[in-house]
Amino acid sequence: MLSLCRVVRPLAFRARRCAHNPAFSHLNTVTEEDVAHFSNILAPSSVFSTIGSNSVSSNDIATYNVDWMGKYYGKATTVLRPRSTAEVSEIVKWCAKRKIGIVPQGGNTGLVGGSISLDKEIVLSLGAMSKVRSFDPVSGILVADAGCILQSLSEYVAPHNHIMPLDLGAKGSCQIGGNVSTNAGGLRLLRYGTLHGTVLGLEVVLPDGTILDQLSTLRKDNTGYDMKQLFIGAEGTLGVVTGVSILTPPAPQASHNVMLALPRYDNVLPLFQTVRRQLGEILSSFEYIDRTAYDMAIDHGHSRIFNEEELKSTQCFVLVETSGSNKEHDEQKLTELLESLLTAAKPLIVTGTLSQSAAQFASLWALREGLTEAVQKEGKPYKYDISVPIADFQRVVDVLRDQLKSRGLYGDHAVSKVMGYGHVGDGNLHINVIAKHGYAPEIEQALEPFIYEVVASLNGSVSAEHGLGSMKPHALHYSKSNVSIDWMRKIKGTFDPLNIMNPGKVLP
Amino acid sequence: MRPSAARLLNILVPIKRAVDYSVKIRVNPQQTGIDLNVKHSMNPFDEIAVEEAVRIRERLKDAVKSIKVVTIGPSKSAETLRTALAMGADSAIHVEIPDSAPPPEPLGIAKALRAVIERQKEGVDLVILGKQAIDDDAGQTGQMLAGLMGWAQATFASKVEVNTADKVANVTREIDGGLEELKCQLPLVVTTDLRLNEPRYASLPNIMKAKKKPIEKLSATDLGVDLTPRLETLKVTEPPKRVGGGKVENVDELIAKLKEAGITAVKA
Numbered sequence: 001m002l003s004l005c006r007v008v009r010p011l012a013f014r015a016r017r018c019a020h021n022p023a024f025s026h027l028n029t030v031t032e033e034d035v036a037h038f039s040n041i042l043a044p045s046s047v048f049s050t051i052g053s054n055s056v057s058s059n060d061i062a063t064y065n066v067d068w069m070g071k072y073y074g075k076a077t078t079v080l081r082p083r084s085t086a087e088v089s090e091i092v093k094w095c096a097k098r099k100i101g102i103v104p105q106g107g108n109t110g111l112v113g114g115s116i117s118l119d120k121e122i123v124l125s126l127g128a129m130s131k132v133r134s135f136d137p138v139s140g141i142l143v144a145d146a147g148c149i150l151q152s153l154s155e156y157v158a159p160h161n162h163i164m165p166l167d168l169g170a171k172g173s174c175q176i177g178g179n180v181s182t183n184a185g186g187l188r189l190l191r192y193g194t195l196h197g198t199v200l201g202l203e204v205v206l207p208d209g210t211i212l213d214q215l216s217t218l219r220k221d222n223t224g225y226d227m228k229q230l231f232i233g234a235e236g237t238l239g240v241v242t243g244v245s246i247l248t249p250p251a252p253q254a255s256h257n258v259m260l261a262l263p264r265y266d267n268v269l270p271l272f273q274t275v276r277r278q279l280g281e282i283l284s285s286f287e288y289i290d291r292t293a294y295d296m297a298i299d300h301g302h303s304r305i306f307n308e309e310e311l312k313s314t315q316c317f318v319l320v321e322t323s324g325s326n327k328e329h330d331e332q333k334l335t336e337l338l339e340s341l342l343t344a345a346k347p348l349i350v351t352g353t354l355s356q357s358a359a360q361f362a363s364l365w366a367l368r369e370g371l372t373e374a375v376q377k378e379g380k381p382y383k384y385d386i387s388v389p390i391a392d393f394q395r396v397v398d399v400l401r402d403q404l405k406s407r408g409l410y411g412d413h414a415v416s417k418v419m420g421y422g423h424v425g426d427g428n429l430h431i432n433v434i435a436k437h438g439y440a441p442e443i444e445q446a447l448e449p450f451i452y453e454v455v456a457s458l459n460g461s462v463s464a465e466h467g468l469g470s471m472k473p474h475a476l477h478y479s480k481s482n483v484s485i486d487w488m489r490k491i492k493g494t495f496d497p498l499n500i501m502n503p504g505k506v507l508p
Numbered sequence: 509m510r511p512s513a514a515r516l517l518n519i520l521v522p523i524k525r526a527v528d529y530s531v532k533i534r535v536n537p538q539q540t541g542i543d544l545n546v547k548h549s550m551n552p553f554d555e556i557a558v559e560e561a562v563r564i565r566e567r568l569k570d571a572v573k574s575i576k577v578v579t580i581g582p583s584k585s586a587e588t589l590r591t592a593l594a595m596g597a598d599s600a601i602h603v604e605i606p607d608s609a610p611p612p613e614p615l616g617i618a619k620a621l622r623a624v625i626e627r628q629k630e631g632v633d634l635v636i637l638g639k640q641a642i643d644d645d646a647g648q649t650g651q652m653l654a655g656l657m658g659w660a661q662a663t664f665a666s667k668v669e670v671n672t673a674d675k676v677a678n679v680t681r682e683i684d685g686g687l688e689e690l691k692c693q694l695p696l697v698v699t700t701d702l703r704l705n706e707p708r709y710a711s712l713p714n715i716m717k718a719k720k721k722p723i724e725k726l727s728a729t730d731l732g733v734d735l736t737p738r739l740e741t742l743k744v745t746e747p748p749k750r751v752g753g754g755k756v757e758n759v760d761e762l763i764a765k766l767k768e769a770g771i772t773a774v775k776a
Contacts, residue, residue, distance in 0.1 A: 045757055259709075305709050338712050353709040356591040357549030358528040360709060 023504050024119035027101045030078045034098060038080055041090045046128060049078040064123045067116050068109045068170075069381065071439060072470065076103070076117035081128040085203060085211060085242040091124060092240065093209030101503045104236035106178025107149065109170040111383050114182070114235050114469025118504045124240060126177050132156055133243065134217075140248040141200060141217045146177025146241045162248040165192040169369040177241040183233030185465035187369075190425040191284035191323065192249055195232050202228045203243030207496035215245045230491065235467050236502040238495045252284070252323030254330045257364050258338065260352035261306055261314040265290075265394035267348040268318065268424060271341075272390065274348065275320055276425075278337040282330050285321035286425030287368050290397065293419040293432075294367075300374040302367045310351045316394070318424070319368050371421055379416060379436040382444065384451050386429055388460035393420060393429050396454055400431060400447070407446045412436060414443060428464040452478045473508040516573040517672055517694075519561045520632045521597065522621055523554040523579050525588040526643040535746050542643075542744065550588045552707075553638025555595075556700040559707040560636055562596035564670055571672045573630065574598050580620050580735070582607045586723065593718035594710035600723040605735060611644075616735040618652035623731035625657065632695060634677070639664050639699040650699035660692040664701040670694075 035052035044054070048061050058065075065074035082088045095102050101121030108115050117123050126147035133143040137160040144153060151171040154164045166179060168186035178184075180202065183195050192198060201216035214228055231238055262268065268288060276283055289297075294317055298304055306314065324330040334354065341349050355361040375381045388396055397420040404410040404418065416436040422429045431451070435443050452462050456478040463472055463479070476485060488507055495501075527533070528547040536543050550558075558577060565572040577592040578601040579585045589600040603620055605612065612620070625632045640647035654661035662668075662679035666687065669678045681688045682701045710718075728735045756762045 043757070258712075303706055306711075307708075310711070339716060342712055342716060349712075352712040354712060354715055356594070356710055358530045358547045359549065359552070362530060 024101065024121075026099065026499060027120055027503065028099045029120045030100055030122060034094070034100065035078060037094055038078070038091065041094075042080065042082060042087055046081045046083060046087070047078070048081075051077050061123075064105060064108065064125060065117065067111075067113055068173075069111065069376065069383075071380065072113035072116045074103075074116035074123070075119060076121060076123045079123040079125055081125045083128045085129075085205065088124070088129075088205045088240055088242050089209045089211050091122075092205050092207065095122065095500055096208050096498060099498060099500060101500050102240070103502055104177075104181070104240045106147065106175035106181070107170065107173040109174045110178065110182060110469060111385070111466045112463070112469030112471040114467055114471075114502070114505050115178070116470070118470060121500075121503065126175060126240075126242070129242065130175075135160070136217070137162070139217075139219070140250065141219075141245060142248050143201075143215060143217065143243065143245045144176055145243060146175060146180070148176050150174050150176060150179060157248050158251065161251045163251045165198040165247065165249055166195065169372050176244050176246070180232055180244050181234060181236050181241050182467045183465070185423065185426065185428065187285050187287065187321075187365075187423070189423065190286055195246075196229060198247050199228060199232055199244060200247055201245035202231055202241055204231050204239040204241050206239045207498065207501045211242075212239065213243075215243050217245055219247070230495075233467070235469065235506050237492060237506045239501065253325045254327035255284075255321065255323050255361060256330060256334055256355065257285075257319060257321040257361055258334065258352055258354045259305055259364050259367075260318045260320065260341075261310060261350040262316050262318060262348065263313050263350050264315050266391075268316065268393070269390050271318060271348045272425065274341070275337065278340070279320075279322055279333055282322040282324040282333060283320070283425075284323040285319065285423075287319040287422065288393065288424035288429070289317040289319065289368060289371070289421045290394070290419050291315055291317075292417055293371050293421045296374050296378065296417065296419065297367045297371060300370070300377060302370065303363065305353055305364070305367070306351065314350050319364060321365075368421070375419075375432050375434060379434045380439045382433040382435065382439075382447055383466070384431040384433070384447075384462075385422075385464050385466040386431065386451075386455050386460055386462060387427050387464040388429065388455060388458045390424055390427055392458055393424065396420070396429065396451075396458075397431060399454060400433065400451060403450055404433070404443075404446055407442070409443055409446055414440070423465075426464070449475070449478075455479075468506045470505050473504075473506060476506075476508055517564070517568065517571055517633050517670065518573050518628065518630050519564065519575045519634045519636065520621075520625065520628070521554070521557050521561050521575065521577045521592065521636050522617070522649070523558065523577055523588055523592055524551045524638070524641045525549070525579065525581050525585040526551040526641050529642055535744050539743050539745060540741060548584065548588075550591055551638050551641045551643075553640060553642070553700050553702070555638075555707040556702070556704050557636040557638050558592045558595050558597060559705045560665075560668060560698075560700060561634075562708070563705060564634075564668070565596070568670065568672060576601060576628075578603065578621070578624055580612060580617055580728075581605060582609070589723055590715075590718050591710060593721045594715040595708060596714065597721075599721055601726060602723050603726045603728065603731065605728060609735070610737050612735040613737050613739060614644075614646045614648035615652055615738070616733065617649050618656055620728065620731055620733045620735065621649075621653050622656045623733050624726075627731075633675075634670065634694060635659075635697045636668075637697070637699050639701055647699075650697050654697040657695070657697070659695050659697055661697040661699075662690050662692050663699040665698050666701050666703040668698055668704070 032052045035049045061079045064079045103117045103121045105115045105125045129145040129147040135142045140162045166186045167188045203215045204212045401418040417434040452475045461479045462475045528549040531546045534543045561575045575597045577597045580603040637650045664682045666682045667680035675694045
């Protein structure tokens with residue numbers, strides 16, 4: 001039975017959009033003089049401001065002032081799109097002198113409100129710095145500007161038979177600088193590991209404007225403290241990532257995927273153990289999709305994978321991908337695994353499908369990757385990206401649904417769906433609570449801090465891969481001790497004593 | 509050719525292993541064809557053909573006696589047959605050609621299919637093919653086969669209804685002006701269009717069962733057919749590359765560039 005930590009506390013009032021936010025009182029507002037200075041040091045197409053002589057309307061910078069989900073609205077008057085690291089350095093120097101806050105922004109696909117200007121900060125978009133600096137086809141080491149879009153980098157290395165070590169649904173929009181700054185996980189983490197392992201070096205502009213060039217292309221370098229690890233996952237609060245050196249693995253010669261239909265959630269863990277043991281080194285992804293999410297995908301136009309008969313006894317699904325160097329070898333391993341699953345005395349699966357062509361391979365992935373977009377069409381989602389023991393995944397979703405039911409908030413009038421999907425192989429679940437008619441305070445109050453308490457009671461993480469942004473600094477203490485948080489503040493204070501770099505994010 | 513028994517249908521579905529449609533096509537360095545060292549899979553229109561045969565059986569149940577798939581291709585084409593068997597075909601015929609042989613042309617394939625049909629002791633009532641293969645886009649095989657057999661043909665089908673009692677089929681065809689409805693007597697050649705159906709994913713139990721289904725191996729010599737191409741490809745090149753656009757700093761520069769390109773303003 002799931003044990004719940006019921007802490008009695010008054011409902012916290014969070015002023016997310018109050019007019020005068022005391023957390024930002026140490027910062028100055030951008031003035032016409034500031035805009036004039038930026039226009040002097042940058043090209044005209046690099047400065048967008050609603051104030052000053054060449055002002056634009058707020059509509060023109062709207063895309064920089066709202067996050068991908070439409071949940072967080074920013075207040076920046078000024079957006080800068082520098083074209084070089086030197087320009088970034090000059091911008092930061094000026095902002096440090098004038099005590100102006102800076103929000104580094106990549107593809108603006110973050111899901112925790114980390115890329116939005118909360119008060120008076122400028123938005124520093126890296127999008128105009130999008131060149132590949134070098135690629136060594138022998139070692140696979142790629143050096144690129146922070147503003148390169150992940151999919152563009154994948155396409156760049158593909159002809160050399162390499163792939164990026166990470167992959168996520170947002171690949172068409174997200175930028176590598178943002179991926180690094182949020183330590184993005186994604187669909188391949190199971191096989192290729194995190195960015196903490198695959199990033200070899202970084203070029204960062206520090207909060208005083210100094211350029212820290214550690215763009216190493218060395219696989220091994222144990223000289224001194226490995227500072228890049230601080231910036232990976234710092235969500236832009238310690239400096240602006242402007243260049244990334246990353247190790248790209250060789251492209252698999254053979255890829256296959258299988259969608260499996262399971263009769264009950266409890267089979268997921270033993271299935272994972274069986275799959276991992278039998279597929280071994282060729283396993284590259286193991287993704288969980290609950291029944292609600294699958295039905296939603298079909299509703300939104302994805303082609304049916306299983307027929308009615310098969311779905312009658314199906315509670316959830318698993319998508320397994322293999323990547324290897326020999327097609328026949330991988331097919332044999334897969335065939336043996338699938339046969340053993342089907343003919344077992346107590347089968348773990350109802351049925352499954354093995355993709356028969358590249359088109360079907362892409363289609364099975366499209367179902368999983370399209371879930372996030374389908375969710376946006378259903379309503380406004382509250383997203384909880386958590387790490388909990390795999391055995392507890394489904395129970396967390398069910399407990400959350402029960403909580404909403406007990407508050408009378410479950411139904412077409414409020415929360416139409418509660419679903420879970422995600423990187424079960426990494427112990428990471430994405431819970432999506434869909435508010436059919438838009439975000440509402442009573443729904444948020446029913447969910448938080450309830451969900452964080454549930455996660456804390458399981459010793460889990462309140463943010464497995466999405467980061468903290470502006471959504472979760474207050475929840476940091478559920479997953480990290482006061483000692484840890486204290487030392488995080490000290491590090492922040494050392495790098496950014498003026499607190500101009502992405503203020504109000506990550507640390508409470 | 510012997511007519512089949514009054515109410516039992518024998519369906520033949522010829523399929524082709526072609527370059528997968530998601531592959532980025534590149535011309536080979538010798539400019540004699542495309543780079544074939546890429547992913548292959550069943551021609552998508554042939555998947556639709558196999559799916560239609562299986563659906564006809566689901567509708568007509570025991571009235572369908574057999575669904576046979578046949579392919580004329582190199583050794584790797586056997587994988588495509590296994591996929592069709594996993595989708596629901598009963599048995600397969602592989603007319604194997606040497607890996608080094610040049611790809612056969614539609615007329616050669618049609619003649620080979622005629623020979624295959626004539627070998628079927630129980631006869632064939634319905635042949636369903638893809639309307640064209642996505643590698644050569646010829647769109648000729650079905651029509652040539654019907655001509656060689658002297659059979660009715662209904663091409664670009666978007667709907668097929670078989671009436672075994674009367675031995676006719678109502679087929680809706682996609683034509684330029686809209687849809688055309690034909691009533692055809694069996695035996696019949698049908699070629700599939702995109703909207704006919706959406707092929708199923710092969711389920712695991714069927715994939716396992718397919719491994720045990722029989723594949724008959726034949727050669728062109730067994731059929732008495734010459735598959736030598738009659739056409740010679742002289743050269744294959746890519747179409748001219750699209751020239752990219754350029755970015756401008758501001759509206760004035762845009763107007764200057766438009767003027768350079770010879771675009772003049774319309775007088776209001």
